[in-house]
Structures are given as C-alpha cells and as structure tokens.
Amino acid sequence: MATVAAPSHVDLVLNVDNINPNVKAMEYAVRGPLVIRAGEIEKELAMGVKKPFTEVIKANIGDAQAMGQKPITFIRQVISLVAYPDLLSSKEFPEDVKSRARAILESSRGSAGCYSDSAGLELVRNHVAKYIERRDGFPADPSNIILCAGASEGIRSTLKMLSTISGPRTGIMIPIPQYPLYSASIVEYNMEQAGYYLDEDNDWGLDVAELERAVKEARKRCNVRGIVVINPGNPTGQVLTRDNIVEVIKFAHREKLFIFADEVYQDNVYADNREFHSFKKVTKELGDPYDKLELASFLSCSKGYMGECGLRGGYAEIVNMDPEVKALYLKSISAKLCPTVLGQAVMDCVVNPPQPGEPSYELFSKEKAAVLKSLSERASMIAKAFNSIPGIKCNTVQGAMYAFPEVKIPEKAVAKAKSLGQAPDVFFAFQLLEQTGMCCVPGSGFGQRPGTYHFRTTILPQPEKLQIMLDKFRSFQESFLKEYQ
Amino acid sequence: MATVAAPSHVDLVLNVDNINPNVKAMEYAVRGPLVIRAGEIEKELAMGVKKPFTEVIKANIGDAQAMGQKPITFIRQVISLVAYPDLLSSKEFPEDVKSRARAILESSRGSAGCYSDSAGLELVRNHVAKYIERRDGFPADPSNIILCAGASEGIRSTLKMLSTISGPRTGIMIPIPQYPLYSASIVEYNMEQAGYYLDEDNDWGLDVAELERAVKEARKRCNVRGIVVINPGNPTGQVLTRDNIVEVIKFAHREKLFIFADEVYQDNVYADNREFHSFKKVTKELGDPYDKLELASFLSCSKGYMGECGLRGGYAEIVNMDPEVKALYLKSISAKLCPTVLGQAVMDCVVNPPQPGEPSYELFSKEKAAVLKSLSERASMIAKAFNSIPGIKCNTVQGAMYAFPEVKIPEKAVAKAKSLGQAPDVFFAFQLLEQTGMCCVPGSGFGQRPGTYHFRTTILPQPEKLQIMLDKFRSFQESFLKEYQ
Known part of the structure; x- marks a missing residue:
C-alpha cells in the first residue's frame, strides 16, 4: 500500500x-x-x-x-426473513417466525430498507410498552419509548439534554466504579462527573450517606442534576435490593435529580436471594411524590440471554419528562434519522418472544x-x-x-x-x-x-x-x- | 392507556x-x-x-x-445469510452470495452478533479502500476508513472534532441551500454556520468570489476551519464540474480549511454532460500542495441505486489527518462501541459487488x-x-x-x-x-x-x-x- x-x-x-x-x-x-x-x-x-x-x-x-455463545434461533430467523422477505414462502421457517417478520415488515412500510421514525417503528414501541407493563405491573406509554442502536445511544441522547454551554457546568452523579460510557460521555458533553463510591464491603450496594457526601461535595463545583444507577451493576455485578432502590429514589427526590436507570442487565440475575426491580416500578409503588420523578430506563439487545451486540438494538423509556422537553428530545434525535430497522426487529423479538403454544416456544425457552x-x-x-x-x-x-x-x-x-x-x-x-x-x-x-x-x-x-x-x-x-x- | x-x-x-x-x-x-x-x-x-x-x-x-423501490436481491440475500448462517447450506442461494456471507462472518468472529472494532470490520474496510482505488485511480489506506451507521454518523463524528468550548467558536462553511444535517449538527456542537450561496442561475454551481465573500464575512465573528461541499448536491441536484472542484480545492488550501466532501450521491449522476469526480481524486491529480489537504469523504448505503436507508451503513474516508488526531478520532468513536454489523455487511456488498462471471452478476447489474x-x-x-x-x-x-x-x-x-x-x-x-x-x-x-x-x-x-x-x-x-x- x-x-x-x-x-x-x-x-x-x-x-x-x-x-x-x-x-x-x-x-x-x-x-x-x-x-x-x-x-x-x-x-x-x-x-x-x-x-x-x-x-x-x-x-x-x-x-x-x-x-462462543450461540445466537437465539428465533431471533436470527426473524431477522433473516425481515432482511429477505422471499424466504416468507420457505417451508423451513416456523409460522410464528413468519408472522413476527410480516408484522415488522408491515410496520416498516414493506421493507427494512425504509427509514423508520427517529424514535423507531410504532409496532416495536408498542411491544416494548407491553413488555414493561408485564414486567412492572404498571402502565407504560409507547410514546415514551425511544428505540436506539444499542442502549449506549439512548443513554448518550438523554444525557446530552442536561448539558450546558455557559454558566456552571452540569454535574452527573455516577457510581465508582462505573461503566466508562458515562465518564466518557460526561466529558464529551462538557459536564462534570460527581462520583459516589459503591460499598465494596456490602456487596457493592449504594449507601445513602455516601450519596449525600458526594452530592454535597460536588455542588461546590457544579450544578448536580442527574444520578446514574447501574443495576445489575457493571463492572460490579451487584443486584440492588428493593430497599436500597427506595433509598436512592428518596435521595433523588430530595436532591431534585433526574434518574438514569441503566437496567441493561435486567435478565442477568443469578443470586438466589436477589431479583430485579426496575426503578420505574418502585417509584410507582411508592406513589406520590416519587411517581412523578423524571427518569429514563435503558435496555439493550446486547446483553441478557441474547448477547446480540453487533446488531445494535436498544430502547430508552423516558418517564415524566416535560412534554415540551420531550418534543425537543425527539427533535434532537431526528437529525440522526433512525436506528437500524434490523436492530429494532431484534428488540421486537426480545420484548415479544414466542408464547406457549407457538411453534418456536420450546426451542426458544x-x-x-x-x-x-x-x-x-x-x-x-x-x-x-x-x-x-x-x-x-x-x-x-x-x-x-x-x-x-x-x-x-x-x-x-x-x-x-x-x-x-x-x-x-x-x-x-x-x-x-x-x-x-x-x-x-x-x-x-x-x-x-x-x-x-x-x-x-x-x-x-x-x-x-x-x-x-x-x-x-x-x-x-x-x-x-x-x-x- | x-x-x-x-x-x-x-x-x-x-x-x-x-x-x-x-x-x-x-x-x-x-x-x-x-x-x-x-x-x-x-x-x-x-x-x-x-x-x-x-x-x-x-x-x-x-x-x-x-x-416503492425494490431492494437489490444480492444485498438482501447476503444479509439474510449473515443474519442466519444455517441458510448457508440452502440450495436457494447462489455461490457468490454464500462466499460473501462466509467472508463477512469470518471477519466478524463467526457471528454478526459480535461487536466489531469501532471503525468496523477489517474485511469491509479493506474492500472500501479497494473500491476507492478503483474509483479514483489513487491508493486508499484501509486504516483511513471508518465505517458508520449511515453517512450522517460519520459526518457528525468528524465535524465534532473541530468543535471548541472556550475562545472563538469554530465556523464551518456550508452551502446555502444545504442539507440540514449540517446546520443542525453545527448548532449542536456549538459551532457557527458560515453559509456560502450556491449560484442558482449557474446550475447551483460554486462561485469562488462568493466563497471568498462568505469566508471574509464569517471571519469577523468566528474561526472558520472547515468547508462542506455536497456533490452531487442536496437539495439542489447539481453535479460539480472538475474545474469547479479544482477552484474549491485551491480556495480551501488558501484559506486553510478542512474539506468535508459529502459524496453520498456519487452513483446518482444523470446529466449526459456531467460525471462524478471525488474531491480526493482531484486533490491527488493536482499534486503538491493540494494532495496534502485534510479531507473527509462520505458514502452511505441509503442512497445510490440501493436505497437501503433503514439498514444504516456508511463510511468516512479520512485523508491526511494528523496521526495523533486520528488516534483521538478513533478513541472518540469507541464509546459508541460499533456500527451495526449488518449495516457494515450492506456496505461490503456495495463496495464489493458481484463481478462478471459470478452467478449473481447478471441480476445485480x-x-x-x-x-x-x-x-x-x-x-x-x-x-x-x-x-x-x-x-x-x-x-x-x-x-x-x-x-x-x-x-x-x-x-x-x-x-x-x-x-x-x-x-x-x-x-x-x-x-x-x-x-x-x-x-x-x-x-x-x-x-x-x-x-x-x-x-x-x-x-x-x-x-x-x-x-x-x-x-x-x-x-x-x-x-x-x-x-x-
């Protein structure tokens, strides 16, 4: 060369x-x-x-x-049919795979080659909302669901909303240790990192006294407006107890913080004595005033049991965002046109998996x-x-x-x-x-x-x-x- | 609800x-x-x-x-095999489709579900470089190729490098009329738009006197460091003559500007008396000192003859960038992990299409x-x-x-x-x-x-x-x- x-x-x-x-x-x-x-x-x-x-x-x-993990057959079959609809007439594919692919194609005006809305296909946003309702037992509004090319993109788009140009910089509380997407994006968006230490001696749990120390300390140098919680934890592998989540929510309310709930590992819970509680669910259970808190929760097809990192699918659920701010949020993602339609199709499989009685159910499960x-x-x-x-x-x-x-x-x-x-x-x-x-x-x-x-x-x-x-x-x-x- | x-x-x-x-x-x-x-x-x-x-x-x-445009069969066949490699044993797919899919899978460690390098799969970057060499008759270095999820992402990542926080804001010259990705991203990155008018009475060509007026005017309020040229033009549909490109290159050299060559419509030339000349090719033909100019050129799978908007594939070729700056550029895209592997596979089909003698050649052509x-x-x-x-x-x-x-x-x-x-x-x-x-x-x-x-x-x-x-x-x-x- x-x-x-x-x-x-x-x-x-x-x-x-x-x-x-x-x-x-x-x-x-x-x-x-x-x-x-x-x-x-x-x-x-x-x-x-x-x-x-x-x-x-x-x-x-x-x-x-x-x-070395093998892809989930159902997901890959759906994606191949969406990519090449001639296969819809093949006898090699189960009927539920075909019906999923047909529905995605219909929502995408007949082809995965069409741009979707910037927030994603209506069908997939509806399925995500239903998934969240099943998970939490509380309603989810499809208009609050923003599909994105991996959770990282959704996290970055949301973080960016809090950035400032002049005046005191925005501070974002992040756990230490944290996933470096946060530290990197905070620097890129001209914001300040306000770190709070996780308690290594207590299974990497969150200690409210430490949160209070951290916010007080950070407020000397910046305008702290958000808190990131990664649950289950990356890199730390903890799963927060419901009590611990309640403490964090009350802290966020007291300190007027936007909650970034990084919940991409919600399917990855292994400890017998732990289960996943979404931040949104706990705010709804706590009721007024906590159910009015602004929060964003993220999921990705890169983690969980599917591990589809290269296909780039994810969503952000934006809760209690001021309607005018939400309109500006949607505008801000429009110049990026849309997340990959095939990545959206993967997310559709994740939030709308085969059901008992459907031909793919057994293999999928x-x-x-x-x-x-x-x-x-x-x-x-x-x-x-x-x-x-x-x-x-x-x-x-x-x-x-x-x-x-x-x-x-x-x-x-x-x-x-x-x-x-x-x-x-x-x-x-x-x-x-x-x-x-x-x-x-x-x-x-x-x-x-x-x-x-x-x-x-x-x-x-x-x-x-x-x-x-x-x-x-x-x-x-x-x-x-x-x-x- | x-x-x-x-x-x-x-x-x-x-x-x-x-x-x-x-x-x-x-x-x-x-x-x-x-x-x-x-x-x-x-x-x-x-x-x-x-x-x-x-x-x-x-x-x-x-x-x-x-x-209503139909997808190109070859592209969709390759994508479906990469998504669901079980189909590699099907007799329904031509051998060249299978060999393309196998090569992509091998480059992607066996699955499109693996993250690629942030700059994309080595195989696809090599094929892009060869495509550029065939197009221009000048060498292209695969390490200068950055794959991205649509050209927009590549344009935004490159523009962002020129942004500043303090001191005079960076000015970017853009055509008026322009494609609003530029005006939107320039505002988002805290830069200033320095518009130059295209000459409607002269087939929307670029007039150097107007470029000079625009840069002089803009330098009163910002530090002009880059010029965007969209060729073929969006929204204006012009195809620049080689002479016009030469004038712009000499202007960029005189004024010390980074050239953003938005060449996503390079396959879409209809006028009998026009052909596409890449900015890079013309700088190389001009030789010293013009062949040392920093420039970035962009291509997308959303336009051309394929129109694969929803699949999100594209590339940026970064020419003459300072090696230290290029290392920082690569670092800056790493937090986004990688562009969709299936979108990269589409770009591979675009830059490495079926050749005469291969089974898909006739239908593809x-x-x-x-x-x-x-x-x-x-x-x-x-x-x-x-x-x-x-x-x-x-x-x-x-x-x-x-x-x-x-x-x-x-x-x-x-x-x-x-x-x-x-x-x-x-x-x-x-x-x-x-x-x-x-x-x-x-x-x-x-x-x-x-x-x-x-x-x-x-x-x-x-x-x-x-x-x-x-x-x-x-x-x-x-x-x-x-x-x-």
Missing part, C-alpha cells in the same frame, strides 16, 4: 492542540490501550511469534457471542434457559476461584456479566509500576496480558477508592475456557506475588 | 429553560413540523376523514424503498441499471414538468435525488402567510400538503437567498405516482395563483 508522507504538524487545520478539548479528554477504557495491545498480540500470534500462550482471551468486553443457567454457573465459579487465589478478593457476582475483584498489589510492584509511568493496576493488567493472554480491564478505567486496585473480567468465556483462564490467572498471580512480595 | 398527569413545570429537573441550549436551538427540517402534520393527516385518512386526496405522498425525504435508468428518467421528467407550471422555475436535476424549484409567491400570499405567523414558503408547503397530500420541505429548511422561495421534493415516487403528483401540483399551483394573484 503506497502511503503519502504525513504533512508537517504546523500546516494542518486539525492538530492535537486545537481539536475539540472534550474529545481529547474523554477516555473509554473498555477499548483503551490495553485492548489495542491485545489486538497487536493476536496479530503477532497469527504471524507465528512465540508467546507463553496460544490465544488471547478477550475478557475485556461484554461480548457473549465473541466468546430451552436456548434462553441454557444460556442463563450457564452464565449463573460461571458467575459462581469465577467468584469462588478468585477468592481461593492469594491476594484476590471477589464479591459474589449476583448479576450482570462481570467480576470486579480487588487485587492486593505488593509495594515492590507498585514501585515498579511507578518506574514505568504506569498506574499499579494498569501495570498488573499489562503483565497479565503479556504473560497469559488474558485481557482484563484495569480498575482505574472504572474508578476505585484511592489505594485499592481492581480489574474487571467478564464471566463470558465458555465454561472450559473459563476454567483454563482461571487456572492461568492463579499461576500468574502466584509468580507475580513471588516476584514482587 | 392510563396516563399520569404531567408534573407542574417548576418542579421538574429538566424544563425548556434549562435544557441544553444547543439541542433547543437545532432544527432539522426534513423531519420538522410539516412532516409531523403529514403523519397526522395519514392517521386522519386511515380513520376515514374526508380529504381532497386519498394518500399522503412523502416527497420530503430521500427514502427510495418507502416510495440488471436491477442496478433499472433503478438508475428510472431515476434518470424521473429527474428529467420532474424538471420539465415544473418548468411548464406557471410561477415555478427548476434547474436541471443533474444528480442526487431531489429537485429544488423556485416558486414565485404572490404578494397577497406573502401577506397571508405573515398574518398566520408563517414564512411564505412554509405557508406554501402547508397549503400544498393540506390540499393535495404532497409533502415537500419548504426552502427555508435548507436556506435560500432572502426574498426567494423554494421547496425540495424528492424524485423518488415511482413514475406513475410521480406523474399524478406533478399533475396535482399543477392544479394546486394554478388555483393558488388564482387565489392570491
């Missing part, structure tokens, strides 16, 4: 000193330098470079299918249950294994797709990291990657209490590979401690 | 006075109030309300399949040629018809998918519009909609010289419907003139 010499820095319109400073400042650790290095190592392996391992295990990102059972087993297995390794402490993985263990990094290793200009947890994660091929994200990408060190790993490698990964991790940690203790 | 009374304005975290002022200020006319009203009329018709017409003709948006021939016929038909209607003047539609005729609005109608608080062209478009069901976008949504009035219509209704639409338009205009002249 011929390449042209890069023009000299000073001649350029765009250089690192004059680009958008918020773009420059944002960080997204899940795809950061460690992951870039993992990609390089994969290429080195492919070229035959010798390593102490034969493959990179990408435990950095919640990408179930990349780790079997596939869904198998995925969730296996994830539950891996969640137990991983926490147990980590807790048996010296220097590692891991909370129960009650839900979601991650463990976020604490690692005690010996002083000699901290000193070594400093000599390399790396944070200690980054040094640890790089060592782990280079020696074992395991790609985990250092805790500093999510945030952690000063002086503590963590890493996030997904629970997504298939059971056999997960066992290999945990064995490798144990050997690594033993020799790491031997070297630096 | 039970609804809860909206909370009173003052109690809310988010109200129209405290939301993001840039979100509040942005406008996107292609989906504005007129289009909302068109949707209401459709619902009224469905409920049996009597109107002087039986259907709404949505000529407001470049959505070919919504206007036939379908593609038929669409482009019909569009070309409709482009002629629409301009001819408009020019035969009193009070309407329409340039030749040399390319793209739109006509942007000038309409002389009589003074009495201007007065009537003012009495209703409407711009005259908005009044005209609303009257047209209410009386004929034709939904066109008023010229003010794109920009026009003060005192002139236009509207944009697509050329996308199928020939029969287009004839009906033009006949309806003629009667409307005759009675409109009778009423107000």
Whole structure:
C-alpha cells in the first residue's frame, strides 16, 4: 500500500492542540490501550511469534457471542426473513417466525430498507410498552419509548439534554466504579462527573450517606442534576435490593435529580436471594411524590440471554419528562434519522418472544434457559476461584456479566509500576496480558477508592475456557506475588 | 392507556429553560413540523376523514424503498445469510452470495452478533479502500476508513472534532441551500454556520468570489476551519464540474480549511454532460500542495441505486489527518462501541459487488441499471414538468435525488402567510400538503437567498405516482395563483 508522507504538524487545520478539548479528554477504557495491545498480540500470534500462550482471551468486553455463545434461533430467523422477505414462502421457517417478520415488515412500510421514525417503528414501541407493563405491573406509554442502536445511544441522547454551554457546568452523579460510557460521555458533553463510591464491603450496594457526601461535595463545583444507577451493576455485578432502590429514589427526590436507570442487565440475575426491580416500578409503588420523578430506563439487545451486540438494538423509556422537553428530545434525535430497522426487529423479538403454544416456544425457552443457567454457573465459579487465589478478593457476582475483584498489589510492584509511568493496576493488567493472554480491564478505567486496585473480567468465556483462564490467572498471580512480595 | 398527569413545570429537573441550549436551538427540517402534520393527516385518512386526496405522498425525504423501490436481491440475500448462517447450506442461494456471507462472518468472529472494532470490520474496510482505488485511480489506506451507521454518523463524528468550548467558536462553511444535517449538527456542537450561496442561475454551481465573500464575512465573528461541499448536491441536484472542484480545492488550501466532501450521491449522476469526480481524486491529480489537504469523504448505503436507508451503513474516508488526531478520532468513536454489523455487511456488498462471471452478476447489474435508468428518467421528467407550471422555475436535476424549484409567491400570499405567523414558503408547503397530500420541505429548511422561495421534493415516487403528483401540483399551483394573484 503506497502511503503519502504525513504533512508537517504546523500546516494542518486539525492538530492535537486545537481539536475539540472534550474529545481529547474523554477516555473509554473498555477499548483503551490495553485492548489495542491485545489486538497487536493476536496479530503477532497469527504471524507465528512465540508467546507463553496460544490465544488471547478477550475478557475485556461484554461480548457473549465473541466468546462462543450461540445466537437465539428465533431471533436470527426473524431477522433473516425481515432482511429477505422471499424466504416468507420457505417451508423451513416456523409460522410464528413468519408472522413476527410480516408484522415488522408491515410496520416498516414493506421493507427494512425504509427509514423508520427517529424514535423507531410504532409496532416495536408498542411491544416494548407491553413488555414493561408485564414486567412492572404498571402502565407504560409507547410514546415514551425511544428505540436506539444499542442502549449506549439512548443513554448518550438523554444525557446530552442536561448539558450546558455557559454558566456552571452540569454535574452527573455516577457510581465508582462505573461503566466508562458515562465518564466518557460526561466529558464529551462538557459536564462534570460527581462520583459516589459503591460499598465494596456490602456487596457493592449504594449507601445513602455516601450519596449525600458526594452530592454535597460536588455542588461546590457544579450544578448536580442527574444520578446514574447501574443495576445489575457493571463492572460490579451487584443486584440492588428493593430497599436500597427506595433509598436512592428518596435521595433523588430530595436532591431534585433526574434518574438514569441503566437496567441493561435486567435478565442477568443469578443470586438466589436477589431479583430485579426496575426503578420505574418502585417509584410507582411508592406513589406520590416519587411517581412523578423524571427518569429514563435503558435496555439493550446486547446483553441478557441474547448477547446480540453487533446488531445494535436498544430502547430508552423516558418517564415524566416535560412534554415540551420531550418534543425537543425527539427533535434532537431526528437529525440522526433512525436506528437500524434490523436492530429494532431484534428488540421486537426480545420484548415479544414466542408464547406457549407457538411453534418456536420450546426451542426458544430451552436456548434462553441454557444460556442463563450457564452464565449463573460461571458467575459462581469465577467468584469462588478468585477468592481461593492469594491476594484476590471477589464479591459474589449476583448479576450482570462481570467480576470486579480487588487485587492486593505488593509495594515492590507498585514501585515498579511507578518506574514505568504506569498506574499499579494498569501495570498488573499489562503483565497479565503479556504473560497469559488474558485481557482484563484495569480498575482505574472504572474508578476505585484511592489505594485499592481492581480489574474487571467478564464471566463470558465458555465454561472450559473459563476454567483454563482461571487456572492461568492463579499461576500468574502466584509468580507475580513471588516476584514482587 | 392510563396516563399520569404531567408534573407542574417548576418542579421538574429538566424544563425548556434549562435544557441544553444547543439541542433547543437545532432544527432539522426534513423531519420538522410539516412532516409531523403529514403523519397526522395519514392517521386522519386511515380513520376515514374526508380529504381532497386519498394518500399522503412523502416527497420530503430521500427514502427510495418507502416510495416503492425494490431492494437489490444480492444485498438482501447476503444479509439474510449473515443474519442466519444455517441458510448457508440452502440450495436457494447462489455461490457468490454464500462466499460473501462466509467472508463477512469470518471477519466478524463467526457471528454478526459480535461487536466489531469501532471503525468496523477489517474485511469491509479493506474492500472500501479497494473500491476507492478503483474509483479514483489513487491508493486508499484501509486504516483511513471508518465505517458508520449511515453517512450522517460519520459526518457528525468528524465535524465534532473541530468543535471548541472556550475562545472563538469554530465556523464551518456550508452551502446555502444545504442539507440540514449540517446546520443542525453545527448548532449542536456549538459551532457557527458560515453559509456560502450556491449560484442558482449557474446550475447551483460554486462561485469562488462568493466563497471568498462568505469566508471574509464569517471571519469577523468566528474561526472558520472547515468547508462542506455536497456533490452531487442536496437539495439542489447539481453535479460539480472538475474545474469547479479544482477552484474549491485551491480556495480551501488558501484559506486553510478542512474539506468535508459529502459524496453520498456519487452513483446518482444523470446529466449526459456531467460525471462524478471525488474531491480526493482531484486533490491527488493536482499534486503538491493540494494532495496534502485534510479531507473527509462520505458514502452511505441509503442512497445510490440501493436505497437501503433503514439498514444504516456508511463510511468516512479520512485523508491526511494528523496521526495523533486520528488516534483521538478513533478513541472518540469507541464509546459508541460499533456500527451495526449488518449495516457494515450492506456496505461490503456495495463496495464489493458481484463481478462478471459470478452467478449473481447478471441480476445485480440488471436491477442496478433499472433503478438508475428510472431515476434518470424521473429527474428529467420532474424538471420539465415544473418548468411548464406557471410561477415555478427548476434547474436541471443533474444528480442526487431531489429537485429544488423556485416558486414565485404572490404578494397577497406573502401577506397571508405573515398574518398566520408563517414564512411564505412554509405557508406554501402547508397549503400544498393540506390540499393535495404532497409533502415537500419548504426552502427555508435548507436556506435560500432572502426574498426567494423554494421547496425540495424528492424524485423518488415511482413514475406513475410521480406523474399524478406533478399533475396535482399543477392544479394546486394554478388555483393558488388564482387565489392570491
């Protein structure tokens, strides 16, 4: 490939000193330098470079299918018919698949190639509202449902509404540790992060005293207007109790905060003593004045039992938003035209799955249950294994797709990291990657209490590979401690 | 559906006075109030309300399949196999479709359900680079190709890089009339629009004297750093001559501007005396120093002959960007995770279509040629018809998918519009909609010289419907003139 010499820095319109400073400042650790290095190592392996391992295990990102999970047949059948309606006459597809595909096509004016409304197809928005009603036992209004290309897009569109240009910057409370979409988008939108620590000693629960400390502290420097709660937790894997949710709602009411309920892992609950409660449901149960709180709740087809990350489907439910503000919200997403119609079709399958008596029901239920059972087993297995390794402490993985263990990094290793200009947890994660091929994200990408060190790993490698990964991790940690203790 | 009374304005975290002022200020006319009203009329018709017409003709948006265009078989076959790989064993699909699908699946780690790199699948980026090389006769580097969910996303990600927070705002030169994605995004990103008028009397060409006037004028109030050129033009339908492109490139070099080459209609050229020249190709032909200019060029699967709007595929080619800036660009898109893998697969079909000798070649070529021939016929038909209607003047539609005729609005109608608080062209478009069901976008949504009035219509209704639409338009205009002249 011929390449042209890069023009000299000073001649350029765009250089690192004059680009958008918020773009420059944002960080997204899940795809950061460690992951870039993992990609390089994969290429080195492919070229035959010798390593102490034969493959990179990408435990950095919640990408179930990349780790070997099979797609749900029903979803893929519907998508293939929507994409190529000639198949509607094939005898190879069950009738319920065909009727779902026909309904989506009809709502989409006959073709997935037509733009939908910016908020999505009416049919899918109706199905989402019914899904929420079944889940919560409270009504949901289809006009409050905004379909989006993955939950991230919905979260970003909603966060953006709170941004300001002049005057004090908007503060958004986010958990520490948090999912770095939030820290990145907050910086991009010129807002301020107001972190509140999750309580690691109490299963990563939310402590109201800590919320109060955090908001008081943040209000000295910005105008705190929103709170993000991730439940089940990413990267922390906790599932909040209903009592804990009630406390957060009352806090949000007292402090006049817009609630961002990141509930994308609502199907991923493994702990016997926990169940998923949506923030919206609890506000409705609490009644006045809490049922008037403004909140947005998000779901994605990338997580749950389906793991359809690449197909990009999701929704935001916007509750109690001022009608004029909602009109402006809809306007703000219109320039993006519409989320992918096939991604919307995936969401339709998720919120309107096969019912008992329909031909796809049995296979669908079997596939869904198998995925969730296996994830539950891996969640137990991983926490147990980590807790048996010296220097590692891991909370129960009650839900979601991650463990976020604490690692005690010996002083000699901290000193070594400093000599390399790396944070200690980054040094640890790089060592782990280079020696074992395991790609985990250092805790500093999510945030952690000063002086503590963590890493996030997904629970997504298939059971056999997960066992290999945990064995490798144990050997690594033993020799790491031997070297630096 | 039970609804809860909206909370009173003052109690809310988010109200129209405290939301993001840039979100509040942005406008996107292609989906504005007129289009909302068109949707209401459709619902009224469905409920049996009597109107002087039986259907709404949505000529407001470049959505070919919504206007009856059939998808390209090859594309849809590939997508259905990628979505549901069990079909790879079916005898119903040609071998070249299967081999394309297999290659995409392999590049996507076996499933379209895996996240791709944020910049897209390596395979597709390679194919895009080869496509550009074939088109231009100059090398393209796959690492400069960023896949995106429709060109809009790529344009927005690139524009965003030039935004600033403090100090003088960034100015971006855009054509007037322009495609409102630009005006909307410029406002959203806190930048300033620096409009340059296209020369309606010269087939909507670019006049360098006007560019110079515009940049000089804009530099009094902002830091002009970029220029957008839409070629073939939207809403104006012109195809720039190579000489005109050379002039713009030299202007951009003199004024140190980043070139945004919106080339999404590159396959839509109808005029015998015009052909498409990419800005990148012309900079390379000009050689030093012009071949060092920073530019971004965009393509989409929503336009051309495929019209796959709902599938959301596109790419940006980023040329001569400072390597450090490019690294920050890639970081900035990483929090969005990735564009839809199926949309990427559509782009793969577009840039790597069936070749002579392959089983799908004949049907693909036939379908593609038929669409482009019909569009070309409709482009002629629409301009001819408009020019035969009193009070309407329409340039030749040399390319793209739109006509942007000038309409002389009589003074009495201007007065009537003012009495209703409407711009005259908005009044005209609303009257047209209410009386004929034709939904066109008023010229003010794109920009026009003060005192002139236009509207944009697509050329996308199928020939029969287009004839009906033009006949309806003629009667409307005759009675409109009778009423107000």
